[in-house]
Amino acid sequence: MYAIIKNGGKQYKVQEGDILLFDKMSLETGAVVEMKEVLAVNAGELKMGAPFVEGAMVTGVVINEGRDKKVITFKKRRRKDSKVKRGFRRDFTRVRITNIAA
Numbered sequence: 001m002y003a004i005i006k007n008g009g010k011q012y013k014v015q016e017g018d019i020l021l022f023d024k025m026s027l028e029t030g031a032v033v034e035m036k037e038v039l040a041v042n043a044g045e046l047k048m049g050a051p052f053v054e055g056a057m058v059t060g061v062v063i064n065e066g067r068d069k070k071v072i073t074f075k076k077r078r079r080k081d082s083k084v085k086r087g088f089r090r091d092f093t094r095v096r097i098t099n100i101a102a
Contacts, residue, residue: 003100005058006037014058014097024065024091033060033095041102056102060095067091 002015008023027033038056041047047056068090075084 001041001043001100001102003038003042003056003058003102004040005035006039007035011039014100016097016100018097019063020060020095020097021068021092022095023093025062025093027062027065027093029062029064031062033062034058035060041100043100043102047102053102056100058097059099059101060097063094063096065091065093 002013004011004013006012012020014020025033035058036052036056038053038058039049039051041053041056047053049056070087070089073084073086073088076082
C-alpha cells in the first residue's frame with residue numbers, strides 16, 4: 001500500500017515505515033502529523049483524487065528537526081571578471097510515516 005501526498009508544494013510517494021524530510025514545520029519531537037492532502041492511494045486498486053482523495057489521510061510522527069548539509073552555488077563569468085559564491089542550508093522536519101488510511 002502506498003500513497004502520494006502533497007506537502008510544502010512538493011509531492012511524495014510514501015509507504016508505512018518510510019522516513020521523509022519535509023520543510024520545517026516547527027513541531028516538537030514525538031508530535032503526530034496528519035496530512036489530508038492525499039493525491040492518490042493504492043490499496044489493491046488505485047484511487048485518484050480530483051484534486052484530493054475523499055476521506056484519505058496519512059499519519060506520521062515527528063522524529064526530529066534539523067538542517068541539511070550546505071549546498072554551495074558558484075557562478076563565474078569569464079569575460080566580466082565576476083564571481084559569486086553563495087551557501088544555503090535547508091531547515092527540515094524528519095517524519096516517520098505510521099499509517100495510511102484510505
